[in-house]
Amino acid sequence: MSETKAVPVGDARWAHPTKAQGPNEMESQWKEISESPEFKGLMSAKAKFLIPAILFSFAYYFMLPISVGYFPQIMNKKIIGPINLAYLFALSQFFVAWAVAFVYAHVAGNHFDVTVDAIKAKYRGRSAR
Amino acid sequence: MKLITYGLFGLIVAITLGITYWAARRTNSTSEFYAAGGNLNGVQNGFAIAGDYMSAASFLGIAGLIALNGYDGFLYSVGWLVAYISVLLIVAEPLRNSGKYTMADVLAYRLKPKPVRTAAALSTLTISTVYLIAQMVGAGSLIQLLMGIPYEWAIIIVGTMMVLYVAFGGMLATTWVQIVKAGLLMTGATMMGIMVMWKFNFNVVDFFQVISNKYGQDFLEPGKLYKNPIETISLGLALVLGTAGMPHILMRFYTVPTAKVARQSVIWAMVLIGAFYILTTFLGFGAAAFMTPEFIKSFDKGGNMAAPLLAQFLGGGAGTVGGEAMLSFIVAVAFATILAVVAGLTLAASSAFAHDFYVNVLKGGRVDEASQLKVARMATFGVGAAAIALGLLSKGQNVAHLVALAFAVASAANVPVVVFSVFWKKFNTAGAVTGIIVGLVSSIGLVAVSPNYFPPEQALFPLKNPGIVSIPLGFLAAYVGALLFPDKEAESKFDELYVRANTGIGAEN
Secondary structure, eight states: OGGGSOOOSSGGGTSOTTTTSOHHHHHHHHHHHHHSHHHHHHHHHHHHHHHHHHHHHHHHHHHHHHHHHHOHHHHTOEEETTEEHHHHHHHHHHHHHHHHHHHHHHHIIIIIHHHHHHHHHHHHHHSOO | OHHHHHHHHHHHHHHHHHHHHHHHTTOOSHHHHHHGGGOOOHHHHHHHHHHHHOOHIIIIIIHHHHHHHTHHHHHHHHHHHHHHHHIIIIIHHHHHHHOSSSHHHHHHTTSOHHHHHHHHHHHHHHHHHHHHHHHHHHHHHHHHHHHOOOHHHHHHHHHHHHHHHHHHHHHHHHHHHHHHHHHHHHHHHHHHHHHHHHTTTTOHHHHHHHHHHHHOGGGGSSOSSOOOHHHHHHHHHHHHHHGGGOHHHHGGGGGSSSHHHHHHHHHHHHHHHHHHHHHHHHHHHHHHHHSOHHHHHHHOTTSTTHHHHHHHHHTTOTTSHHHHHHHHHHHHHHHHHHHHHHHHHHHHHHHIIIIIIIIIIISTTOOOHHHHHHHHHHHHHHHHHHHHHHHHHTTTOOOHHHHHHHHHHIIIIIHHHHHHHHHOTTOOHHHHHHHHHHHHHHHHHHHHTSTTTSOTTTOSSOOSOOHHHHHHHHHHHHHHHHHHSOOHHHHHTHHHHHHHHHHOTTTOO
């Protein structure tokens, strides 16, 4: 994988990519990318995934302190032997967080990264970089 | 017992100093010092994040909380994993793509560097110092408890070790100390978890039935520790958002070459951290099943000895070779755990001072590479000396609330400005400075007048955890500050940061 290759040590990694160009030229290039349909598509695809994923994860997490705090009688209901709903709900938090993380890694790897690579290929070819 | 314990203690000291020696020879530039050269892989960084994050307070503290309070201890542990959802989905990749060594690099990208770096250095130093004091005091009392080394000596030993790792081996040594620690901690927890369940033929229902019969079903029900749901929610907010603003965690994303590797490392960290907290349940409830609370408390009121005593029991009991060997092993794991976390914090605090404040604010970035490295190392000695002094001064103080305070400041001061900086075009310097200051001051101020320091009826602020108030305040201040003082220049550079943060263009060579 070429991406995981070592990067040069020092400031090169953070150096301005278009240092050689004039300030207006480089500004317009960033603007061009940011207004390109590919980049806009990437950002809307990311927003469509990330915003619901974050809201769902937070909602699911805060349901736990809310339900054990305000509805203990429901949460104390035994489900399997002495194991109650409160325990299973808390345990499920781990699996839900893992699931969200794995789904994100899958979507990002198969979709977002592909779009990013396409954007990079397109603009790398056209800039002086 | 003493002999095995000291032998393992010496072994950990030797291994970590060996790592430091190896790393020191490979640390000749600031990029190597702050970011291990930026070429770790996802597994390495994932283990290191886990090692950076899971403190002795998690290992011994949560096992003790569960052993003494049952369900509520488990409830507390959940937020520590969910926190990584915010790290994964919001900050890890943009940070990797747009920063260099510290969180402030991201802010300075399009905002005025001096004011935002000063503000960010202030919040970073506050968070790292507060968290470091909590860890140092915990380390001092734990090492005293576990190994019989006096508190003062324990602080000095831990402080010296962390300074050696960081000053000489930089991020590379810190990383490998954290990787070794994460491996040891996972091994120890898995071993004990399996041994506990072995005693119940791996029947989880039987396991909980024994506990229910011994303590009553209410031990498995919520409410023993957390009586006020608002308090639990406030703590949860600080945990799940604050981790994404913890400087020692954020720093770790600069050690990998691409956003994709940053993502993979969070996934690895989440697998390890989640597995660890689930195992901790079995250690905590296991300690409750095999021992009495009175017995556990007779060693330490807070229950910190629950896991080590459980190890001794599982190995065959006090006085047996197996029992003492297991106890010594878990004590050694706890020692390694302490060292890895304080090293990460020391590096974060040193970088905020050296890279953000000294090099980029005081000297305006005009410092050559060799001097930058020298300043970074000197800052490490300074942070170490301060941490040792504060650790000695805080002897006997109750510092548990400092952990929650560190997360509250991270979530109220750092998270809003990082998020706005990367995702909101109209955000600017004024917004960043007001956001950081308000988030920082409100978190500290509310804790200062909270029941942590006053009897509940006299406290001006009723909650021990300020997050539920200070986090919205931090976001609001950053938002209002930005709207009140519009800045065309910051807006004009937004496209560049926005594209770079989301694609990595310009960040990777």
